[in-house]
Amino acid sequence: MTTKYTRGSFQLMKSMNRSIILNMIREEGPISRAEIAKQTRLTPPTVSNIVKELINTQFVIETTQGMSKGGRKPTLLEINADQFYTLGIDVGTFHMKFVVTNLFGDLKDVTSLPIGNYPGNEDILSIMKQGIQDLLYSGKNDPDKFLGIGVGMHGIVDPEEGISLFAPSFQLRNIPIKEELEKDFNMIVKVENDARTMTLGEYWFGNGNDADNMVGVNVGNGIGAGMMIKGRLFHGENSIAGEIGHVTIDLSGPKCTCGNYGCLQTLAAGPAIAERARKELKTGKPSIIHELVDGDFEKVDGQVVYQAACEGDEFSIDLLNQTGRYLGIGLTNLIHTINPKRIIVGGGVSNAGDFLMKGIEETIQSRGLTDKAKETSIVLSKLGEHASAIGACVLVLEEFFVR
Numbered sequence: 001m002t003t004k005y006t007r008g009s010f011q012l013m014k015s016m017n018r019s020i021i022l023n024m025i026r027e028e029g030p031i032s033r034a035e036i037a038k039q040t041r042l043t044p045p046t047v048s049n050i051v052k053e054l055i056n057t058q059f060v061i062e063t064t065q066g067m068s069k070g071g072r073k074p075t076l077l078e079i080n081a082d083q084f085y086t087l088g089i090d091v092g093t094f095h096m097k098f099v100v101t102n103l104f105g106d107l108k109d110v111t112s113l114p115i116g117n118y119p120g121n122e123d124i125l126s127i128m129k130q131g132i133q134d135l136l137y138s139g140k141n142d143p144d145k146f147l148g149i150g151v152g153m154h155g156i157v158d159p160e161e162g163i164s165l166f167a168p169s170f171q172l173r174n175i176p177i178k179e180e181l182e183k184d185f186n187m188i189v190k191v192e193n194d195a196r197t198m199t200l201g202e203y204w205f206g207n208g209n210d211a212d213n214m215v216g217v218n219v220g221n222g223i224g225a226g227m228m229i230k231g232r233l234f235h236g237e238n239s240i241a242g243e244i245g246h247v248t249i250d251l252s253g254p255k256c257t258c259g260n261y262g263c264l265q266t267l268a269a270g271p272a273i274a275e276r277a278r279k280e281l282k283t284g285k286p287s288i289i290h291e292l293v294d295g296d297f298e299k300v301d302g303q304v305v306y307q308a309a310c311e312g313d314e315f316s317i318d319l320l321n322q323t324g325r326y327l328g329i330g331l332t333n334l335i336h337t338i339n340p341k342r343i344i345v346g347g348g349v350s351n352a353g354d355f356l357m358k359g360i361e362e363t364i365q366s367r368g369l370t371d372k373a374k375e376t377s378i379v380l381s382k383l384g385e386h387a388s389a390i391g392a393c394v395l396v397l398e399e400f401f402v403r
């Protein structure tokens with residue numbers, strides 16, 4: 001007889017050995033009990049007992065698929081990937097995105113809700129609850145399958161308390177996300193900065209490829225970085241670590257929303273690209289953008305610049321190259337500060353990846369301190385527009401699978 005996993009038995013999963021075995025099955029399955037015992041150095045009876053429990057809770061199933069050297073096929077273990085789901089939320093400036101993933105991070109459902117102008121704390125929470133309800137009770141997904149909810153929120157977040165301390169796009173402070181969602185949905189809720197969730201998502205299911213020292217840079221309406229050091233997200237003393245959008249690149253550059261001048265995001269984030277394009281187009285620079293926006297400069301945004309670049313517009317290609325060089329300076333600073341094995345560039349602006357990459361690589365080549373610094377691997381996000389939301393799901397998975 002099997003026992004259905006319930007949220008109440010979550011504490012059960014906290015056992016270290018159980019969690020390590022579960023993760024080994026996730027990463028290396030299908031795998032035999034004997035191989036698990038060998039790799040973990042736990043005794044075969046211990047492994048057997050824990051595996052029995054994992055099968056009872058339906059996290060793991062037995063399979064006979066796998067290598068067989070004649071004779072009896074060995075019984076192997078694998079993750080019961082679609083038995084449990086997690087729900088991830090990415091809170092952007094204009095939209096909130098909601099995804100449902102299985103235990104392997106595969107997308108099962110997606111929805112998105114607009115965030116109106118000048119929202120209050122209550123508005124943010126009620127949009128979140130609406131999106132969660134839409135996915136839990138649409139009839140498409142069994143609500144009992146959900147292990148928990150992860151939230152990737154822009155700005156400064158207190159991940160321990162699950163509070164958004166400061167969300168600059170909304171100018172809001174102290175939104176008690178964890179407390180509110182746990183109260184309404186009675187499941188685990190984890191909250192983290194969106195650049196960090198993007199990094200976590202790439203580390204588990206994207207282009208991280210087990211680079212234990214890596215950085216994910218989220219370039220959208222602002223710029224933030226999630227820093228993974230020895231396989232763990234680094235927060236700094238007050239969760240401010242990684243705010244590279246506000247690293248000064250040009251002392252006499254444009255004024256930033258933070259009050260300083262020439263921050264990286266005043267030169268390389270989406271709105272900065274649009275602003276530079278507008279300024280130069282007004283001086284009469286030739287570009288097909290004039291036609292694309294019908295002479296209305298208000299319609300110029302990052303997307304239009306990218307579209308023009310794809311159509312071979314030299315003005316737009318140069319502009320994105322220049323943006324890549326600014327980003328390259330920011331990334332070189334990161335390389336010299338924490339020396340990651342890999343940097344993953346994601347977020348809306350990274351859609352223009354190919355045009356940016358040239359400028360980024362040239363800058364790192366010319367400014368990197370040593371050959372090793374210059375060789376730092378720079379890649380685009382694999383999970384693309386869903387990276388932060390999928391990474392938010394990983395916040396929940398981390399509770400079950402100890403790496």
Ligand SMILES: [Zn+2]
Pocket residue numbers: 245246247256257258259260263
């Ligand atoms: Zn700034």
